[in-house]
Amino acid sequence: MAIARPVRALGLAAVIMWCFFLYQIFAPSAPIRRPGEVGWDEYDPNLEPTGEPEGILMHASNEYAPGIENSARINATLLALVRNEEVDGMVQAMRDLERTWNHKFNYPWTFFNDVPFSEEFKTKTQNETKAECKYELIPKEHWEMPSWINKDLYDESIKLLLDEKIQYADKISYHQMCRWNSGMFYKHPALADTQFYWRVEPNVHFFCDVDYDVFRYMQDNNKTYGFTINLYDAPQSIPTLWPETLKFLAEHPEYIHENNAMDWLTDSIRRPDHNKKANGYSTCHFWSNFEIADMRFWRSKAYDDYFNHLDRAGGFFYERWGDAPVHSIGLGLFEDSSRIHWFRDIGYQHVPFLNCPNSNKCKGCTAGKPFEGESFLQKEDCRPNWFKFVGMG
Ligand SMILES: Nc1nc2c(ncn2[C@@H]2O[C@H](COP(=O)(O)OP(=O)(O)OP(=O)(O)O)[C@@H](O)[C@H]2O)c(=O)[nH]1
Ligand SMILES: [Mg+2]
Numbered sequence: 001m002a003i004a005r006p007v008r009a010l011g012l013a014a015v016i017m018w019c020f021f022l023y024q025i026f027a028p029s030a031p032i033r034r035p036g037e038v039g040w041d042e043y044d045p046n047l048e049p050t051g052e053p054e055g056i057l058m059h060a061s062n063e064y065a066p067g068i069e070n071s072a073r074i075n076a077t078l079l080a081l082v083r084n085e086e087v088d089g090m091v092q093a094m095r096d097l098e099r100t101w102n103h104k105f106n107y108p109w110t111f112f113n114d115v116p117f118s119e120e121f122k123t124k125t126q127n128e129t130k131a132e133c134k135y136e137l138i139p140k141e142h143w144e145m146p147s148w149i150n151k152d153l154y155d156e157s158i159k160l161l162l163d164e165k166i167q168y169a170d171k172i173s174y175h176q177m178c179r180w181n182s183g184m185f186y187k188h189p190a191l192a193d194t195q196f197y198w199r200v201e202p203n204v205h206f207f208c209d210v211d212y213d214v215f216r217y218m219q220d221n222n223k224t225y226g227f228t229i230n231l232y233d234a235p236q237s238i239p240t241l242w243p244e245t246l247k248f249l250a251e252h253p254e255y256i257h258e259n260n261a262m263d264w265l266t267d268s269i270r271r272p273d274h275n276k277k278a279n280g281y282s283t284c285h286f287w288s289n290f291e292i293a294d295m296r297f298w299r300s301k302a303y304d305d306y307f308n309h310l311d312r313a314g315g316f317f318y319e320r321w322g323d324a325p326v327h328s329i330g331l332g333l334f335e336d337s338s339r340i341h342w343f344r345d346i347g348y349q350h351v352p353f354l355n356c357p358n359s360n361k362c363k364g365c366t367a368g369k370p371f372e373g374e375s376f377l378q379k380e381d382c383r384p385n386w387f388k389f390v391g392m393g
Pocket of ligand 1: 114177200289
């Protein structure tokens, strides 16, 4: 029996609609990236199988047992600025890092706070590790708003930042925290004899077993700074950071390293609007809630002079300069860029961004997926700028 043409057309349309409906349900919600297809037409190295880094490595052994004399540990600490009320988030982060790395190496933890740590904080955190925990109070002169900040100007500036929807702009402690992380933490007397640190925040996650001493890796392979994630910043939070930086460079051209990362700092190709609003800085930075670094760089004359210049300019309070762009600009200008290392093998998450390598040592994250949540977050990932700069992209 012949079926009338309109009925056939209707049937075909129903099949197409049904397929479309099924696609909508089962299609992946966030783009899955494959080599050669990164959403930005760039290649994501995290999709390649990842092992330990090349270079000299010191693996876990009895020489790293807790509390022994002449251990293989070097002069380094795990470091966290944290509030008493964040103790549970801190315990969670410690649990991840102890499980994946520190139970093999037993590096000490040093906690910093602008008020004394509670007994509850001390007990709960010490229970998470066999290594020594130290609890340090930040001196007032390192934390308080400096005397040269004009309070009226500060109040007016905050209103403007809030109009621009800058997160945490009206929390004075957030400005203090950013300033402390930019130029104060390594001046704390408790760190006077310490060279390397690994910064850890409450609520972060670590996904991969790491079997070598990362501090020894830094020392033995001549690295200054290690990162996992690269992001764009909100340009409205740092409009005068780059102009102030240029003023400083005009006074001190001698500090610029010959193998600097100026091209990375000033990229204007991928997000030209960001560069424009930040007055010449791409806003791309190493996301500093994760850092493994050598404090000798922060203590160098070049960085110290740079921080003091910025501090006097007042942008930690009149704007919302973060320690991430400040550290990144300092490193990009005054350090040999070959001494900056991407710890691609350390699976890490600070919501909503991740570094997830393709390795059977990792559990709980999806390789090559740099964010969790809405797909608009993808454009905040600026690792491709760094990959391009170092010739990986
Ligand atoms: N002791 C102390 N620690 C602080 C204070 N403000 C922030 N911190 C710590 O500084 C680090 C960064 O602060 P966060 O509030 O996480 O800032 P953020 O990472 O930009 O913001 P989130 O995306 O909300 O995590 C965390 O380790 C906090 O625990 C403060 O006033 N006192
Ligand atoms: Mg945080």
